Amino acid sequence: MPDVELHLPLVNSLLERHKGSAGALLPILHDIQERIGYIPDAAVPEIAHALNQSQAEVRGVISFYHDFRTAPPARHILRLCRAESCKSRGAEQLAAQLRERLQLDDHGSSADGSISLRPVYCLGACACSPALELDGRVHARLSAERLDALLDACREDA
């Protein structure tokens, strides 16, 4: 498995960095995902060993939290807010627009691998709803036109 050769030295250096820190599993998983883009399967036994836990415990944590991915994401990650404040300002119409343009359900990656789509429940931009987060940057007071423009920009850099 190429994962093993590619990522294990990095995973082990991250584990070393968190050695001695109490309750370090979430920080470890965040660090791995930030550097590699997802949590490779090969990392799980290493983490379990370092923390003296069973692999089941580590996998249980990975699957519990919405943020952790076990496969590489698309080039862009788009999270549309679907919570109450954004719904009251038309988030459902924007969600329909996304489904239509990307030919996707609310979760998943577009066929060309350009965009991963996920719902999010609140970005704290509620006074300027509706909002989305694209590659870590929040865009608020969205309109159908602005959403289209953001999608176009994602597609163009292919």
Place this chain on the structure above:
Amino acid sequence: MPAFYVSRDSVARAVGAEEVVEALIIHGRGRVVPLVINRTSSRGLYWLEPLLEVDTPQGRFGFGPLTADDVPSVLEALKGEPSAHPLALGLVEELPYLKTQQRLLFARAGITQPLYIDDYLDHGGFEGLKRAVILGGERTATEVFDSGLRGRGGAAFPAGIKWRTVRATEAAQKYIVCNADEGDSGTFADRMLMEGDPFLLIEGMAIAGLCVGATYGYIYVRSEYPDAVAILRNALEIARKNGYLGANVGGSGQAFDMEVRVGAGAYICGEETALLDSLEGKRGIVRAKPPIPALKGLFGQPTLVHNVLTLASVPLILAKGAQFYRDYGMGRSLGTMPFQLAGNVRRGGLVERAFGLTLRELVEDYGGGTASGRPLKAAQVGGPLGAWVPPAQFDTPLDYEAFAGIGAMLGHGGVVVADDTLDMAHMARFAMEFCAEESCGKCTPCRIGSTRGVEVMDRLLAAQDPSGRDEQVIILKDLCDTLQYGSLCALGGMVSFPVASALKHFPADFGLLPSEAEQ
């Protein structure tokens, strides 16, 4: 050229503040005196963001909401008569929205630069810590108790009781945990405070640490707030360098330090015991109480867990005294509350006022009604687990007990406004769907009941005749009861609030006559 001020708040940037700054830099090039642009926190006047402020002899003069294209004309207007510009707002602190507020917690909002510790010190920073060091732990706890401060996260438990409990419990290690997992839609006060005034939270936690005898603290911030995480981490380093954290906090001879931990997208981790499990590196599963965290919390040790706003209220209470604080508010809801106006509202933003103003004043006077201009339908107060309040109840004062009296709750002070196009049956279904998505799965009512709730809602909306609808309404109400009284924590326990209130006040959206919803 006088100094300019533009917010660096993440939401100001989400609506174009960065582009405004870039335009200022471009159009300011070649000037004899270069432009000075200070990046402050946000005033919380979000409908005016991006807001540009300029120093004048009378105070800061504002323009907004701006786009980059407006910048040249603003610079031109500043050479002559600024108020002639179509986006001129006049003196910012004279805007009625701001002038009528009682900003205690957000006193520095929009004024100071978040990571400038001298700015913080010049505006009353660390005065509370200084006094706490002089008073000592026992009298600090008494100040907090006497102030009447209650937990701002939603449960409104008297803070002073928690402080005394943790202080009185003997242990080798105690902790301060700040719950910054602000997941409720319609709330953003924690985010604003962490991004805008990080030293205030650090000061509050340091005071708490010294008082209860905790030497270590954690701020658990949701991952949706990356800017808050970065700013807090920076601020911690600065505070440490200046002796406000470390082996000898503020000259007290006592040690206290802390770190920022980041959540991973689980709403349930805003529940304090799930948060503690998450901090321990586990799935965020709710714990049964007792034992309460004040006795057995993080890693089994006595732990003071508070929301951001609760801890951030402490420096002011110490600096000005308990009496100063309790002079604000009504009944048992004392002090001020930063209410957050969101959703379909014309003037969305942060309104810090003493408890007791009415929901109508908040939504109509401050908010200016709906953004769409359509009729107001309802406001959801207190996040996704709060009730939908119809305009007929808008004269209820914003006070913990008054809201409990109408079957609603203040929660974290978020208010989501909706116009007549929002379908309340859809929102009731969404509440159940959200609960199912975010349930930790520990207790059966929430784990099974939330999914059951979605199914019942679907059957109710698909029912073809009155008897079919009646049957589903009875099941839905029964299910709400089971969730409310049988769940382990507030997620399952309060999901009935948005569902039952929507059903009660907006039966037509469910295809029901008022009499059918009443049964």
